[in-house]
Amino acid sequence: xxxxxxxxxxxxxxxxxxxxxxxxxxxxxxxxxxxxxxxxxxxxxxxxxxxxxxxxxxxxxxxxxxxxxxxxxxxxxxxxxxxxxxxxxxxxxxxxxxxxxxxxxxxxxxxxxxxxxxxxxxxxxxxxxxxxxxxxxxxxxxxxxxxxxxxxxxxxxxxxxxxxxxxxxxxxxxxxxxxxxxxxxxxxxxxxxxxxxxxxxxxxxxxxxxxxxxxxxxxxxxxxxxxxxxxxxxxxxxxxxxxxxxxxxxxxxxxxxxxxxxxxxxxxxxxxxxxxxxxxxxxxxxxxxxxxxxxxxxxxxxxxxxxxxxxxxxxxxxxxxxxxxxxxxxxxxxxxxxxxxxxxxxxxxxxxxxxxxxxxxxxxxxxxxxxxxxxxxxxxxxxxxxxxxxxxxxxxxxxxxxxxxxxxxxxxxxxxxxxxxxxxxxxxxxxxxxxxxxxxxxxxxxxxxxxxxxxxxxxxxxxxxxxxxxxxxxxxxxxxxxxxxxxxxxxxxxxxxxxxxxxxxxxxxxxxxxxxxxxxxxxxxx
Numbered sequence: 001x002x003x004x005x006x007x008x009x010x011x012x013x014x015x016x017x018x019x020x021x022x023x024x025x026x027x028x029x030x031x032x033x034x035x036x037x038x039x040x041x042x043x044x045x046x047x048x049x050x051x052x053x054x055x056x057x058x059x060x061x062x063x064x065x066x067x068x069x070x071x072x073x074x075x076x077x078x079x080x081x082x083x084x085x086x087x088x089x090x091x092x093x094x095x096x097x098x099x100x101x102x103x104x105x106x107x108x109x110x111x112x113x114x115x116x117x118x119x120x121x122x123x124x125x126x127x128x129x130x131x132x133x134x135x136x137x138x139x140x141x142x143x144x145x146x147x148x149x150x151x152x153x154x155x156x157x158x159x160x161x162x163x164x165x166x167x168x169x170x171x172x173x174x175x176x177x178x179x180x181x182x183x184x185x186x187x188x189x190x191x192x193x194x195x196x197x198x199x200x201x202x203x204x205x206x207x208x209x210x211x212x213x214x215x216x217x218x219x220x221x222x223x224x225x226x227x228x229x230x231x232x233x234x235x236x237x238x239x240x241x242x243x244x245x246x247x248x249x250x251x252x253x254x255x256x257x258x259x260x261x262x263x264x265x266x267x268x269x270x271x272x273x274x275x276x277x278x279x280x281x282x283x284x285x286x287x288x289x290x291x292x293x294x295x296x297x298x299x300x301x302x303x304x305x306x307x308x309x310x311x312x313x314x315x316x317x318x319x320x321x322x323x324x325x326x327x328x329x330x331x332x333x334x335x336x337x338x339x340x341x342x343x344x345x346x347x348x349x350x351x352x353x354x355x356x357x358x359x360x361x362x363x364x365x366x367x368x369x370x371x372x373x374x375x376x377x378x379x380x381x382x383x384x385x386x387x388x389x390x391x392x393x394x395x396x397x398x399x400x401x402x403x404x405x406x407x408x409x410x411x412x413x414x415x416x417x418x419x420x421x422x423x424x425x426x427x428x429x430x431x432x433x434x435x436x437x438x439x440x441x442x443x444x445x446x447x448x449x450x451x452x453x454x455x456x457x458x459x460x461x462x463x464x465x466x467x468x469x470x471x472x473x474x475x476x477x478x479x480x481x482x483x484x485x486x487x488x489x490x491x492x493x494x495x496x497x498x499x500x501x502x503x504x505x506x507x508x509x510x511x512x513x514x515x516x517x518x519x520x521x522x523x524x525x526x
Contacts, residue, residue, distance in 0.1 A: 001105045004075045011067055012037065014098050018067065021094075029141050032092070035069040035133045035189060042257040043131060043187050043235060044073035050185055050214065050237070051129070057084040061127035063115040063134070063176060065090040067099045070131045071108050083107065087127075089115045091135075116150060116171055120178035128181050133189040134172035139165050139199075150175075160206065163199035170194065170203055177210065177240070184240040186211075192218050192234035195277040196484040198496075204273035211238040213249040213268065218278060220254040220261075221489040232485050243268065251280045279481050294507045297499030299453035300414070304495060305440035306407040308362065309396025313386060314404070315441070318359040325378025331361040332406075333438040338417045338430065345433045345468070352411075352437035362439070364406040411437040413457075413464065414447040414471060418493045422476055428491035429479050431471035433464065445498055447471075456510045466509050474501060 015034050022032070051058070058078070062070050065088030074086070086108045090096040096112040104110070120126070139147070147164050150171045154162050157178055162170060169190045180186060194200035195218065207213045215237040235257055249268055254261030264281030271277065296302070308314040321331055333353045335341060340358075347355045365372070365379065372380040383404060386392055397403050415432040422428035432444075440446060449457050449467075457463050482501045483493035 004072065004106065007102055007106060008037070008072045008076075011069070011072055011102055014067060014102065015069075018095065018098065030092070030135060030137065032066070032095075033133075033136060034066055037069065037073075039189070039257070040069045040073040041076065043189065044070065044077040046215070046235075046237065046257060047129060047131065047185060047187055048077045051078075056128075057082055058129045059084050059125075059127050059181075060086040061130045061179060062088045062132055063130070063172060063179065064132050065096070065099055065110065066133070067095050068103050068108060070133070071099075071103055071106075074129075074131070075106065080107075085109070087111065089113055089118070091115070116153070116168075116175055123181065126179055126181040126184070128184050130176060130180055130184060130186040132172065132176070132187075134169040136191055137168035139167055142168060154202075158206070158210065160202055162202040165197075165199040166202070167191070167199075170199070173203060173236075174206060177206075180240040182240055186236075186238055186240065188236045190234060190236060192221075192232045192278065193484050193486070195234065196497075201273050204277060207236065207238060208243070208268045208271075208273055210242070212241050212243045212247060213238045215250045215252065216277070217252045217257050217260060218254075221485045251277075253281055276481070278485070294503045295499060296447075296501045296503045296506070297496075299449065299451070299503060299506050299510070300447040300499070301450050302495040302499045303409070303446045303448070305415075305442040305444045305446055306362070306409055307396055307442045308406060309394045309400075310391045311441060313391055314363045314406070315360055316363075318353070318361045321361050321363075324382050325376075326363065326382060327376050327379065330363060330365040330367075330376060330379055332364050333436060334360050334362040335415070335432075335434070335438045335440045335444070336360055337441070337443050338420075341432070343432075344430060344472075346436050346438065348436035354434070354436035354438045362406060362441075363404055366402065366405050368402060409439045409446065410448070411439060412446040412448060414449075414467070415440055416445045416447065416471075416493070416498060417443070418445050418498075419443075420491055421489050422480075422491070423489060427474075427476040427479055428483070429493055431468070431474070433468040433471075445493065445495055447498075452510050453506070463509065467506070470505050470509060473505070478502070 019032075019034070022030075060071070060074055060083060062068075065071075068088065071086060071088060074083070087110075088099060088108055089111045090099060091112075091114050093112050096110050099108065100110040142150075151162055151164070154160055154171065154174050158174060160174065162174070173188055173190065176186065194203045207216075213236070215235070217235045219233050221232040246267060246269075248265040250263060250265055252260035252263045262281045266280060271280070315334060318331070318333075335346070335354065336356070336358065341356075343356070349355050353359050363379070365376075367375070369380065369383065372383070391397055392403060411434070413434055415434060417430045420428040420430070453467075457467070478501060479493065480491055482497050483491050484497070485491050
């Protein structure tokens with residue numbers, strides 16, 4: 001048998017070849033992103049430190065083998081005499097065959113199969129060390145029947161309900177439970193988004209209740225671990241044993257797994273699964289206390305902008321719409337995308353259109369086509385051009401009646417971008433004060449005043465600049481903590497996450513402007 005280091009060099013060469021055989025789109029759909037060598041080594045070095053008793057033999061399992069990066073790291077960190085057995089499961093037959101060619105003589109048993117469809121082994125034959133980088137397949141790449149099957153298996157084995165929005169990696173982690181012996185040590189390399197998103201609640205609850213979480217390391221989103229995938233990663237380490245009362249898990253952030261920049265021990269009983277776990281480790285002196293005060297959702301109804309299904313057709317320059325002879329009554333002003341909108345205060349002209357260098361409109365009409373042919377021939381002629389462009393086959397377009405009728409949104413006074421980058425004092429999102437009648441597409445979040453906020457603005461228009469200033473005063477740290485983050489420090493903010501931001505200052509501003517004492521904001525009655 002060749003030395004392990006020699007096989008590892010061959011593995012790296014084969015990995016490059018295999019990656020080149022698929023397009024980036026195919027690899028995204030399949031979730032195939034190989035673990036970097038140094039990260040695999042760091043994870044197995046940590047496993048070696050945590051392995052007890054030090055002389056006990058282990059049964060190794062990698063349920064998403066690839067071509068064996070973790071097995072290679074295992075052989076370079078654990079003495080061979082410690083390894084009783086080593087098994088890998090791989091769905092991709094080419095990868096499985098390659099792993100078998102590389103590591104078969106070195107003691108790795110490779111099974112070509114779908115891990116989620118296999119029956120777990122009996123107690124006494126299960127893994128005592130499980131290390132995995134499961135496929136990062138997003139929920140929209142899973143068909144409906146697969147989702148139902150996976151949800152059903154999770155429910156039957158763990159008595160846990162998981163959202164249909166969960167990615168495949170969530171199911172891998174949960175279904176591995178019955179593949180592990182009691183006291184099994186598990187290390188998982190998974191997307192860090194599970195720390196924040198609603199569908200991650202089930203994973204967070206599993207880590208709180210079903211096993212003993214030892215370590216949770218979140219890599220700095222600006223330091224992407226995978227050169228070929230825009231994903232922010234985390235390493236989750238636990239033992240398959242229920243947690244003891246008062247158990248404290250170590251949360252770390254940044255740097256490497258072995259040399260993190262920040263660390264904090266947390267009692268998980270004070271960290272409910274409903275909270276965003278990415279807020280930890282906190283800076284020195286921070287407390288695990290929930291924010292019980294008012295939030296933005298107490299003052300705004302927050303919605304996405306409209307989704308036309310074909311912006312390139314339905315949104316066009318106002319000047320072009322005039323050239324086509326489309327009547328104004330079938331057009332609505334709409335703001336440009338964030339990359340083309342540099343102003344944060346949008347002034348309005350006498351006709352309600354935004355005073356911008358390039359005014360845009362969106363086609364929005366409820367009349368049937370046969371009526372338009374006689375009353376609005378310019379619009380009718382333009383609509384006919386879709387017949388050869390294939391737009392009528394698009395999902396959103398074909399679901400509407402008529403197909404050129406848009407979602408209804410009132411002009412919105414305040415908006416927020418929902419994707420962006422920004423570290424330190426730089427903010428990942430921008431707030432905009434819109435004085436025009438323009439609406440916006442779904443690249444924005446729309447903030448419509450409600451309840452006491454709506455009343456206060458109606459009574460005192462001078463409150464608008466105050467509210468705008470308060471929105472601008474929301475700091476970058478608060479915005480980042482409220483949303484979620486992807487690789488390359490790309491932050492995203494959903495409507496519910498924006499609505500969850502603290503808003504005590506807004507309550508104070510309203511209390512100073514609402515003139516009817518009986519309607520003053522009271523957080524206790526909302």
